[in-house]
Amino acid sequence: MVLQPIGRGGTPLADEAYRRISEAMLAGDLPPGSRLVMDALAERLEISRTPVRDALRRLEREGLVEPTGRKGYTVREIATTDLEHLYESRIAVEAFSARRVAELGEPAIHIVEQTIEDAVKSGAQTAAETYHQNRMIHRSVVEAAANPILTEMFDSIWDRAKALQIFEQFHKLAADAGELLTEHYELTDAMRVAPDHAYEVMHQHIIVGYKAHKDG
Structure with missing residues (x-):
C-alpha cells in the first residue's frame, strides 16, 4: 500500500490523513524508524499541511510516532x-x-x-x-x-x-x-x-x- 492523494469526500481531511498514514503503517509501508515529514506527506496526499499536522499529532498522542525535528516525526517501535x-x-x-x-x-x-x-x-x-x-x-x-x-x-x-x-x-x-x-x-x-x-x-x-x- 502506498499513500494515495485524498479526494474531496465527506470525511474531514485530518481524519482521512490519519487513516491513510495509519493504514500505511499497518501495511508495512511505513515500518518503525520511518521518517514522516509533514511537507512531504502533505504533497503526497495532495492536501494542506494543517490536516497532516493534526493527523500526526493524533498519532503522537497514541504513542505511535514521536517528534523528531521541527516538522517531522518518526514511527515508533512498539514497546x-x-x-x-x-x-x-x-x-x-x-x-x-x-x-x-x-x-x-x-x-x-x-x-x-x-x-x-x-x-x-x-x-x-x-x-x-x-x-x-x-x-x-x-x-x-x-x-x-x-x-x-x-x-x-x-x-x-x-x-x-x-x-x-x-x-x-x-x-x-x-x-x-x-x-x-x-x-x-x-x-x-x-x-x-x-x-x-x-x-x-x-x-x-x-x-x-x-x-x-x-x-x-
Missing part, C-alpha cells in the same frame, strides 16, 4: 508496555462482556454464535481478512452485552492505530485462519455453562493471543 496495556484493556472490556452475555442467556449467545458462523464461512485467508473477521467476532460479544458504553470502549481500543498494528502483527503469525476463527466456538460453549466460566475462557483466549505475540 512491551504498549502490548500489555492494550491486552489488559481488552480483558477489562471483553471478558466482562462475555460474562454479561452468558447472564443474558440464549438470545444474546446466539448473536455471538451467528457472527462466528459468518466469520468461518467468509473463507478469510489473508492476515487482513482474518484480523477483520476476528474483530467482528469480538465486537459481537460486546454488542450482545447490550451496553453501548462498552461498545464505545471496545471501538476506542481496537481503532487506535497502535492496536491495529499490534493485532495485525499477531495475525500474521497465525498459520491457519480457519482454525483461529473456529476456536471462538469454545467461548459460546462456555457461555452456556456459566457466566464466570465465560469470563475465564475469554480472559484466557486474550492471554493466549498476548503471549503468542510477545513470544513471537
